[in-house]
Amino acid sequence: MTPVIEVTDLQKHYPVRKGLLRRQVGAVFAVDGVSFSINQGETLGLVGESGCGKSTVARTVMRLIEPTGGSIRLNGTDITGLSKAEMRPFRRQMQIVFQDPFSSLNPRMRAGDIVGEVLEVHHLTRGRATEARVAELFAQVGLRPAQMAGYPHQFSGGQRQRICIARALALDPQLIVCDEPVSALDVSIQAQVINLMMDLQRDKKLSYLFIAHDLAVVEHISHRVAVMYLGRIVEYADKRDLFLNPKHPYTEALLSAVPVPNPRLKRQKRILQGDVPSPMHPPPGCPFHTRCPYVEPRCRQDVPTLREVAPGHLVSCHLHGL
Amino acid sequence: MAGTDYSAELNKAGANATGVFGQLRFLARSYPLGAIGAAIMVLFVFCAIFADLITRFDPLSTNAAISLARPGGQHWLGADFMGRDVFARLVYGARISLAVAISCTAIGSILGIAIGLAAGYLGGWVDLLTQRLTDIMQALPLLVLALVMSAALGPSLRTTIIAISIPLVPYSARVIRSNTLAVREMAMVEAAKAVGMSEFRVAVRHVLPNTIAPLIVLATAQFGSTILTEASLSFLGLGIPEPYPSWGRMLSESAAEYIRTAPWLVIFPGIAISLVVFGTNLLGDAIRDLLDPRQRG
Numbered sequence: 267m268t269p270v271i272e273v274t275d276l277q278k279h280y281p282v283r284k285g286l287l288r289r290q291v292g293a294v295f296a297v298d299g300v301s302f303s304i305n306q307g308e309t310l311g312l313v314g315e316s317g318c319g320k321s322t323v324a325r326t327v328m329r330l331i332e333p334t335g336g337s338i339r340l341n342g343t344d345i346t347g348l349s350k351a352e353m354r355p356f357r358r359q360m361q362i363v364f365q366d367p368f369s370s371l372n373p374r375m376r377a378g379d380i381v382g383e384v385l386e387v388h389h390l391t392r393g394r395a396t397e398a399r400v401a402e403l404f405a406q407v408g409l410r411p412a413q414m415a416g417y418p419h420q421f422s423g424g425q426r427q428r429i430c431i432a433r434a435l436a437l438d439p440q441l442i443v444c445d446e447p448v449s450a451l452d453v454s455i456q457a458q459v460i461n462l463m464m465d466l467q468r469d470k471k472l473s474y475l476f477i478a479h480d481l482a483v484v485e486h487i488s489h490r491v492a493v494m495y496l497g498r499i500v501e502y503a504d505k506r507d508l509f510l511n512p513k514h515p516y517t518e519a520l521l522s523a524v525p526v527p528n529p530r531l532k533r534q535k536r537i538l539q540g541d542v543p544s545p546m547h548p549p550p551g552c553p554f555h556t557r558c559p560y561v562e563p564r565c566r567q568d569v570p571t572l573r574e575v576a577p578g579h580l581v582s583c584h585l586h587g588l
Numbered sequence: 589m590a591g592t593d594y595s596a597e598l599n600k601a602g603a604n605a606t607g608v609f610g611q612l613r614f615l616a617r618s619y620p621l622g623a624i625g626a627a628i629m630v631l632f633v634f635c636a637i638f639a640d641l642i643t644r645f646d647p648l649s650t651n652a653a654i655s656l657a658r659p660g661g662q663h664w665l666g667a668d669f670m671g672r673d674v675f676a677r678l679v680y681g682a683r684i685s686l687a688v689a690i691s692c693t694a695i696g697s698i699l700g701i702a703i704g705l706a707a708g709y710l711g712g713w714v715d716l717l718t719q720r721l722t723d724i725m726q727a728l729p730l731l732v733l734a735l736v737m738s739a740a741l742g743p744s745l746r747t748t749i750i751a752i753s754i755p756l757v758p759y760s761a762r763v764i765r766s767n768t769l770a771v772r773e774m775a776m777v778e779a780a781k782a783v784g785m786s787e788f789r790v791a792v793r794h795v796l797p798n799t800i801a802p803l804i805v806l807a808t809a810q811f812g813s814t815i816l817t818e819a820s821l822s823f824l825g826l827g828i829p830e831p832y833p834s835w836g837r838m839l840s841e842s843a844a845e846y847i848r849t850a851p852w853l854v855i856f857p858g859i860a861i862s863l864v865v866f867g868t869n870l871l872g873d874a875i876r877d878l879l880d881p882r883q884r885g
Contacts, residue, residue, distance in 0.1 A: 354784040357783060361782060361783070362782045364775040364778065365775075366775055369774040370774075371779075372793075372794050372797070372798070373798065374798060383783075384783045387789070388783075430779070433779065437783070
């Protein structure tokens with residue numbers, strides 16, 4: 267079975283220019299060689315701290331920004347070099363939901379028109395048929411069709427995110443890229459939206475690339491999880507494997523930072539020292555060696571590669587394998 | 589504590605403002621100065637539209653018998669040296685001023701929107717080119733620019749409108765450009781692109797509607813200043829040609845010779861100009877406050 271999306275060695279470097287002649291003096295390595303694939307009906311959780319390149323991956327996969335290198339295959343077709351016009355039919359196969367439900371809806375359009383416009387731009391329906399289809403989509407995401415007449419400011423954050431999901435569903439895509447879709451919502455609303463997304467996945471066999479920094483949310487919705495650090499994937503495994511048996515020291519630290527409801531439960535906490543290095547000057551060798559508690563001399567020189575250390579469990583660390 | 593009467597508070601907050609009339613009364617009470625401005629503007633537009641019903645005198649017909657007649661009697665505001673009724677000329681002059689103000693503001697705003705949206709949305713060399721051109725235009729004072737243009741094109745209503753509207757373009761373009769720069773970074777623009785909408789559709793349907801609120805404020809301010817500029821141009825003899833009644837030229841033909849002997853020829857057009865400009869400024873301030881809640885006191 268061909269995966270819905272297959273990303274190979276994706277790179278996005280932003281040039282840094284200086285001086286009068288705008289000479290390139292360096293580059294920000296926002297995404298530096300990321301590979302993953304997602305099958306039909308599967309959710310890949312992509313986690314990592316702020317600034318590690320998660321959102322850049324989302325936007326590059328959607329071809330909203332141009333990758334510097336690597337390839338993106340959608341249902342087996344390479345869409346990396348396609349022009350805007352050539353991309354149009356492929357946009358029906360993948361859609362995106364953004365983090366901020368307040369800025370991702372045009373405040374001057376009615377909710378129904380926001381969703382309906384998508385259908386009309388792609389010449390799928392017109393007039394009455396659009397209205398009927400939008401009403402159906404509203405019902406699917408748990409909104410009343412009567413709410414189609416409302417303007418975005420008349421909706422709560424959760425309802426707005428439902429409108430965004432309805433817009434993403436309008437083209438009947440196979441893949442939805444979710445760029446922190448619940449981070450801006452209250453916890454109780456987060457659960458509602460996550461459950462809605464999981465129901466939709468079951469009904470429509472959707473695939474999700476689910477980006478988040480909340481590990482509890484990722485654990486709930488994902489089938490597989492990729493952990494990113496400084497523009498690279500450092501660990502990539504099935505959800506159970508990753509959460510029960512993290513191999514990379516960074517994943518270990520991330521998991522130990524998750525709050526536990528029981529205050530008496532004593533756990534060994536691994537609090538990382540220092541900050542994430544600048545993606546303009548990534549450290550030589552393993553990008554994590556500046557903060558790693560198990561650092562060894564070779565970590566400072568050799569770049570570790572992502573290797574399969576157990577079936578389906580990939581880690582990029584010198585401590586594992588070989 | 590039953591029976592607390594909140595109705596006064598509620599009325600103050602506009603809770604009972606129902607219907608068009610009730611809402612207007614509420615707005616007038618919240619923005620008394622704006623209401624005065626609106627009243628002046630309504631009077632001005634009313635004069636312009638119903639000029640021939642308001643006065644029975646013809647603003648163009650001369651009558652040597654009443655040359656330089658004092659205000660009072662049949663000719664409420666007197667007559668000028670050619671024996672033309674000043675009140676009739678003022679009322680008909682409102683038509684010219686309104687025509688100039690509406691068309692100049694409209695032309696200036698439309699061109700400004702087109703240039704500002706293109707510059708802000710496309711960026712790159714389009715932005716660079718239009719910004720430097722607007723810099724050059726803004727370096728010259730509005731009146732000087734209008735003077736040069738109307739001198740080059742010769743006086744007529746059309747050239748007056750062109751000469752006044754072109755210098756307005758940089759201001760509108762700047763406002764639209766800066767808002768476009770902010771709006772185009774919003775997620776809704778990315779969402780529209782992710783759907784595969786054309787750049788033109790994204791710019792016009794999604795970016796533009798979210799940039800024009802500040803332009804409405806600017807346009808009301810420009811509305812008043814165009815009337816002033818037209819009056820200035822006509823005063824200098826470069827605006828509306830004879831014999832059409834323009835407030836500015838009514839001033840200029842009388843100021844030098846008759847200010848001592850027949851001051852009503854200068855005072856009444858002067859009051860008309862000041863009143864309308866004052867009215868647009870009051871109304872513009874109120875609209876700005878209404879559209880931008882952060883500015884409300």
